[in-house]
Amino acid sequence: MSKQYQFKLVLLGESAVGKSSLVLRFVKDQFDDYRESTIGAAFLTQTVTLEDQTSVKFEIWDTAGQERYKSLAPMYYRNANCAVVVYDITQSASLEKARTWIRELQRQADPNIVIALCGNKTDLAARRQVTQEEAKKYAEEEGLMWGETSAKTGEGVNDIFTAIAKKLPLIAPPSARGATRGAAGAPARTGVDLNKQPVAQNEPCNC
Ligand SMILES: Nc1nc2c(ncn2[C@@H]2O[C@H](COP(=O)(O)OP(=O)(O)OP(=O)(O)O)[C@@H](O)[C@H]2O)c(=O)[nH]1
Numbered sequence: 001m002s003k004q005y006q007f008k009l010v011l012l013g014e015s016a017v018g019k020s021s022l023v024l025r026f027v028k029d030q031f032d033d034y035r036e037s038t039i040g041a042a043f044l045t046q047t048v049t050l051e052d053q054t055s056v057k058f059e060i061w062d063t064a065g066q067e068r069y070k071s072l073a074p075m076y077y078r079n080a081n082c083a084v085v086v087y088d089i090t091q092s093a094s095l096e097k098a099r100t101w102i103r104e105l106q107r108q109a110d111p112n113i114v115i116a117l118c119g120n121k122t123d124l125a126a127r128r129q130v131t132q133e134e135a136k137k138y139a140e141e142e143g144l145m146w147g148e149t150s151a152k153t154g155e156g157v158n159d160i161f162t163a164i165a166k167k168l169p170l171i172a173p174p175s176a177r178g179a180t181r182g183a184a185g186a187p188a189r190t191g192v193d194l195n196k197q198p199v200a201q202n203e204p205c206n207c
């Protein structure tokens with residue numbers, strides 16, 4: 001029987017960097033030029049099937065980047081297995097904001113959280129302010145995954161979520177691993193093996 005996993009993923013980053021657009025591309029393969037800014041947070045799910053037929057279901061919390069919602073963020077990242085921290089490659093200030101989120105995650109989120117830094121809007125490369133080298137170097141220093149995307153064209157979007165889907169089962173706790181695996185890992189609350197603990201596929205949220 002192929003392995004099935006379920007992980008909580010949170011998106012963080014400054015308003016308008018394209019968090020909701022990335023999720024819309026990943027979940028529905030759509031893009032919207034005039035997206036409304038998120039209020040509070042949005043919840044969506046998407047399942048990635050890897051080459052070996054392992055399936056990884058993401059429960060995605062797309063948080064609101066506007067400053068007034070900042071205090072809500074811990075509610076969403078506290079139990080997250082992974083965080084995608086997004087910046088806009090055409091706005092240097094958005095990388096600074098991403099660094100602030102990463103510092104907060106390093107201090108306050110689960111110590112085993114997987115963090116991916118994501119530079120969005122590569123279709124606007126002519127207006128680029130953040131070089132790949134700068135972002136990559138920072139990600140390497142901090143031990144983060146890193147990738148660039150365009151929610152508009154779809155470039156890199158599946159790649160970043162698939163890379164996370166591949167990495168998470170490797171560091172998941174024994175309770176979240178497939179039956180054939182079993183090394184020490186993170187606290188049990190950080191993942192769910194769907195083979196052992198079936199979850200209704202159509203229930204969007206059980207928290
Ligand atoms: N050109 C281009 N525009 C993008 C891309 N991703 C998002 N946008 C646009 O950027 C704007 C903001 O996108 P959102 O996805 O709403 O941004 P957000 O990060 O969710 O913003 P908040 O919900 O306020 O935190 C929208 O007008 C999108 O159409 C991209 O890859 N390329």
Ligand SMILES: [Mg+2]
Binds near residue numbers: 038064
């Ligand atoms: Mg949004």
